[in-house]
Amino acid sequence: MATTNEPADPLAKGTFATAKQAWADLFKWKQRVVVTNEFGETHTEWQAPEPLQNPFSLMAQLSAKGWLFFIVGFAAWTADAFDFHALSIQTVKLSKYYDRSKTDITTAITLTLLLRSIGAAVFGLAGDKFGRKWPMVVNMIILGLLQIATIYSDTFSQFLAVRSLFGLFMGGVYGNAIAMALENCPVNARGLMSGILQQGYSFGYVIAACANLGVGGSTDSWKTVFWIGAGISIGVGLVRICFPESQQFIDARKAGKSAKAPGLFWRETRKMLAQEWRMCIYCIILMTWFNYYSHTSQDSYTTFMLTQKHLSNSPATRASILMKTGACVGGTIIGYLSQFVGRRRAIVVAALLSACLIPAWILPEGERSLSASGFFIQFFVQGAWGVIPIHLNELSPPAFRSSFPGITYQLGNMISSPSAQIVNAIAENTMVTTSKGEQAPAYGPVMGVATAIIALGIAVTTAFGPEKRGRHFETVGPPGVDLNAAKDIEEGLEEDEQKAETKEVEVTTARENTATEKA
Structure with a gap:
């Protein structure tokens, strides 16, 4: 054409x-x-770029089945976020319960983030090879059971061990969730749906903060929040059992041949890594910046308000809820705009604007001011994040849309895993004078300086990186399909050659026999 x-x-x-x-x-x-x-x-x-369309008309383009896959993927990502933030927003409670410093408690966050990359590799590759459904079911149910195991951890060592296992299974959720949710979306609706999907992470934080607000500030109340998280995770896993495999995955599998040799999947995986190693490294670097971005700006924010701003549990939690509400709004809007202005421009502008808002984020006093400043900075922090699901999907080798985003995301998580621990350690060793004239850990200045550096790093990395907005990957099947087809063709050619050789031998033998009889 x-x-x-x-x-x-x-x-x-x-x-x-x-x-x-x-x-x-x-x-x-x-x-x-x-x-x-x-x-x-x-x-x-x-x-x-295509002109911006009415967001409601874009959402109407999704079929009923497409909406089903999207909602289940969003629910899985929300449950995953709730399970993670149930710990980070209750650091003070847990430090009192186990009689440990807040830095010691954040060791559990480090271990969780450190081990998520292993789960991403295992369950991501399983999602690309066998489908999105059952890896997600296993993930969600085991996550719920590990939340229950956390509640019954009597010692701090047991607590750390359980949270380490938690990280292994938590890592497998992201890749399968975004692949299932976005691969059936129309091309021009992906920016909007990506922004909505990514905010499952912020929505999970909001639900966890609401649960924390509801149970009160008593030390043992953290267990109730974990019971709620366990119920949500197991519930999502059970609901996922009731729905079919991703239609796009089924259609792509039918379009190719079923694998005849187990080694074909791994052969194509090795081939992809050999061809796309630069893209892999770039995405890991990008996701390292982004994971530092979110964890540095949010994991210690409740602790910051409790210790440096002298808020009690309820107003600090309400401010956290409004902060992440801003994240949900920003991620949806900027993800939607990225379809028109481009993925990279949306990320760069959002990151730079968040850096400009840092003074207004950490200097105010009181619940209202902190709620407003937290809302706006997270609007841009998670606004940049809202572009990431579809940006990673478009940068991925098409047949690896489950494993590639999940592995690069979780490797970035692994590298940035000490972020909360670093912030807490530096803050607790650096004291500032509060508005009441008291000495308190310097959470505000530490988070502000770190977030400024990270935002600039994201802007520079994204500006020099690739973009494949609008890329078509709907017809690409799972790894091994193309190789299988090629193998079938090769086998067919070999079979035809063997038949031709056999017929030629038969004809030659017949001629020789005829010649012998005449002689």
């Missing part, structure tokens, strides 16, 4: 050439796109 778009130079090859081209393209309104015609020929051209 002929196109009227302006031709563009091909995509650059090599790390520095790609970075240079990406930086230049950031300031061009049109996007450099590789187009494949009906004959399989490819060329590069400039394409203008």
Whole structure:
């Protein structure tokens, strides 16, 4: 099919050439796109972004089954976030319960984040090979059981051991959830749906904070919040059993041949890593920045309000709820706008605006001021995050949309795992004078400086990175499908050759026999 778009130079090859081209393209309104015609020929051209559409009309484009997959993926990600934040927002309670410092308690956060990459690799690859359904079911049910095990951890050592196991199974949720939720979305609706989906993380925080507010500030009340988290996780797992496998995965599997050799999956995985190692490293670096971004700006915020701003449990929790409400709104809006302005521009602008808001975030006093400043900074922090699910899906090798986002995300989590512990350790060793003239740990200055550095790091990394907005991956099957097809063709050719050779031998033998009889 002929196109009227302006031709563009091909995509650059090599790390520095790609970075240079990406930086230049950031300031061009049109996007450099590789187009494949009906004959399989490819060329590069400039394409203008489609105009923004009514978000309700975009959501109406999803079929009933597409909505089903999206809602289940959103619920799984929300439950995963609740389980994680049930610990981070109750650091003070847990430090009193186990008679440990707040830095010691955040060791559990470090261990959880550190081990999530292993779960992402195992369950992500399982999701690409066997489907999205059963890996998610196993994840969610075991997460719920580990929440219950946390409640019955009598010693601090048992508590750390259970939270380490928790990290292993928590890591497998993200990749399968976003692959299942987004792979059936229409191309022009992905930005909006990505923003909504990512805010399952913030929504999980809001629910956890509401639960914490409801149970009160007594030391033992943390167990009730964990019981609620266990019920939500197990409930999502049981609900997921009742629904079918992702239709896109089923259709792609039917389009190819079933695997005849187990090694084909791993052979294609190795081939993907050999070809896409630069993209893997880039996405891991990007997700390291992003995980530092969220954990540094939120995990110690409740502790900051309790210790440095002299708020009690209830107003501090209410301020946290409003902060993450801002995150939900910002992630949805900026994710939606990324469909028009571009994934990278949306991330860069949101990150820079969040850096500008840092003084207004940590200097105010009182519940109302802290709620408002927290709302707006998380609007942009999670606004940048709202672009990530679809950005990672579009950057992924198409057949690895479950494992690639999950593994790169969780490896970034692993590298950034000490973030809360670092903030707590530095803050507890650096004292500031509060508005009441008392000495308190310097949570505000530490979080402010760290968040500023991280926001600038995200802006620079994203500006020099690739973008594949609008990429089509709906027809690409699971790993091994193409290899299986090629293998079948090869086997068919070999079988035809063998038949031809056998027939030729039979004809030669018949001729020889005829010649012998005549002689």
